[in-house]
Amino acid sequence: MLRALIRPDQIFYCFADCGVCEGYCPVARQEPTFSPRRIVMAAAQGNLTALLSGDDIWRCRSCGRCSYHCPAAVDFLSLIRELREQALALKTEAVARQGATSKDGIKGDGREAA
Numbered sequence: 596m597l598r599a600l601i602r603p604d605q606i607f608y609c610f611a612d613c614g615v616c617e618g619y620c621p622v623a624r625q626e627p628t629f630s631p632r633r634i635v636m637a638a639a640q641g642n643l644t645a646l647l648s649g650d651d652i653w654r655c656r657s658c659g660r661c662s663y664h665c666p667a668a669v670d671f672l673s674l675i676r677e678l679r680e681q682a683l684a685l686k687t688e689a690v691a692r693q694g695a696t697s698k699d700g701i702k703g704d705g706r707e708a709a
């Protein structure tokens with residue numbers, strides 16, 4: 596499912612050190628350890644354990660700026676929703692830690708607001 600969301604030609608840009616998404620991401624600007632590019636690369640490589648058990652997939656505010664400016668048209672919002680759905684299904688510790696209640700975000704803190 597995740598691989599269907601990221602085509603090989605899109606991931607080429609990520610591995611070519613693109614990073615445009617990081618420059619536009621409001622979370623990455625505030626939290627240097629957060630990177631939509633690294634999330635896309637990890638998902639494309641199938642490195643899901645750390646992604647699903649970590650907090651990064653819940654830090655995204657779903658503003659869509661990364662996808663809007665992505666030269667490879669990566670659909671980051673669909674990717675992050677799929678990752679959240681899988682984390683919710685697994686009931687990971689990060690889900691409990693973040694108080695996550697749906698794939699669209701975290702109830703009550705406005706993270707889904709653009």
Ligand code: SF4
Pocket residue numbers: 605608609612613614615616617631632635661664665666667668669
């Ligand atoms: S802007 Fe798009 S192609 Fe570039 S690193 Fe981010 S997700 Fe990859």
Ligand code: SF4
Pocket residue numbers: 616619620621622623631654655656657658659660661662671672
């Ligand atoms: S959708 Fe998420 S990862 Fe993309 S720019 Fe907005 S906050 Fe950053």
